[in-house]
Amino acid sequence: MALQKDSSLLITGALGFVGSHLLEYLLDRGYTNIAVTDRQDREVPDGVTLHVLDLTDSTATKECFEKCSPEYIINLASVATVGDSFEKAEMMLHSNTTLMLSVLEAMKQVSPKARLLQISSAAVYGQVSKDLAAHQNELIPLNPINPYAVSKLTQELLTGAYQRSYGLDAVYVRPFNHIGEKQTTAFAVPSFAHQIIEIERGNATHIEVGNLDAIRDFSDVKDIVRAYELLLDRGETGEVYNVGSGEGHSIKEMLSLLIAESTAKITVVEREDRMRPLDIPVSIADNEKITALGWHPEYKIQDTVKRIVDWHRNQ
């Protein structure tokens, strides 16, 4: 069963940051049979069917699968915060594992032949030895350092348990950092962009930042969703794929790129309480596995940063 433009796609969490970019991309590409889930009744693009449900409700999830008979499921839904994830550990673990179990049970009971693209996170690599940090491939040891990362790895492990026990078809994705319009200000780049615009508007006098030395692999979310379509079609079952540019930028560099998009005078203040108990110094993808399938980043980081600042300016 190859992916077709009229294949039945079900996307969970499709109205969030990545989901909305993914939806836009898939519609542009001509997909005609897309269903999405959200907890609230919200506006969705023409031609997309919305199922309002809480994915932690396994009965409702099963009913949704019965209604839309998905051939492909992209599981984007996830409670995703990192900075404060020790405080919200129980909620995060519970939500992320329960919704994962709902999706897996629904697949097993309703759509056992469907393919699941399980969106995990490069956070599962966690604390990586210095020699591996700048080229993290899919086989390095997994040492997550916070409950969010643990919950993402637990989702992978649960998917693996169902895959091994019931023969489900699942492909795993570990995206590295990604940025773009609509990302919440819980993350550094949109937080900086928002604060810059607040200074432009005279509502703030300075930017507050945490650790600026960390080096991350930033991709445009529009490149990330291109990889998701590719993997939905051509990923190998049971395999894990990094998605990342393979290049590192310090948070300080990103901040400079953002500041360069504004004519306002920007003062930067480092705040201890924006530091995490333990931060990962360097995290850069080895992206050989996905580039071997033909994916390469298309967007330039300066252009992405400009788009982000413009988006915040227009809010």
Next chain:
Amino acid sequence: MALQKDSSLLITGALGFVGSHLLEYLLDRGYTNIAVTDRQDREVPDGVTLHVLDLTDSTATKECFEKCSPEYIINLASVATVGDSFEKAEMMLHSNTTLMLSVLEAMKQVSPKARLLQISSAAVYGQVSKDLAAHQNELIPLNPINPYAVSKLTQELLTGAYQRSYGLDAVYVRPFNHIGEKQTTAFAVPSFAHQIIEIERGNATHIEVGNLDAIRDFSDVKDIVRAYELLLDRGETGEVYNVGSGEGHSIKEMLSLLIAESTAKITVVEREDRMRPLDIPVSIADNEKITALGWHPEYKIQDTVKRIVDWHRNQ
């Protein structure tokens, strides 16, 4: 801080199968400062302090830590079923992660210098390639095949996240199969022993069994708890230790040993519904890491089996 006979020990789940053997062993060895937790007010041996609490209640857990100021914590508490763990997946994941978070938060807030012996399970290895199945060391890939195994691995991962972020002292144990008096009949060996006694008593006509071909590494629970004391004292922080005999026995062999302890005529009936969706064919420990610390099994499997059958006969 070396382990002393008057060190303050806190054992969670101490009134369960392994816990009761551990408690008996530590008291025999002369430990004088032992506190245990249980959800119910039950009888405990002289000289042991019982704290009645639900470990998924983080406030109660923290209060318990404040009362007993543990220097060593042995976290045995766990929802532990395997056969039906897909049906009980959500409850199991939630209980095992929540109690783990309670213990870790209590350590972080009350006893940051204490040592945690986190009792995990060899189930985390799961589906192991044929060439590694008969000598599974601590570094082989982790491919858990059911939610119970995933929940035990998630406990390890959460412990690791706290250890890395807050510098807690934790040692990880992955025991292979262990048997002895008081084990629930949810497991094969006690289930067989119980059924044999039921036949002796004229209450049953035959034994019902699942897959008899599986090969497992069975240790006497009394050997397992000896390893726990050793690792509490001499395990290296952050390290994982297998505990297992290093020898494999098929379930069929175990059944024969058990039947040999009875003079009754025993008929064996294989039952499809006692099979699991996916069973691991072979699981045997590579125990080099713990034997290097001086641990070796002391009990002979025939003697252990005899004790188990006698125990069931006396119930």
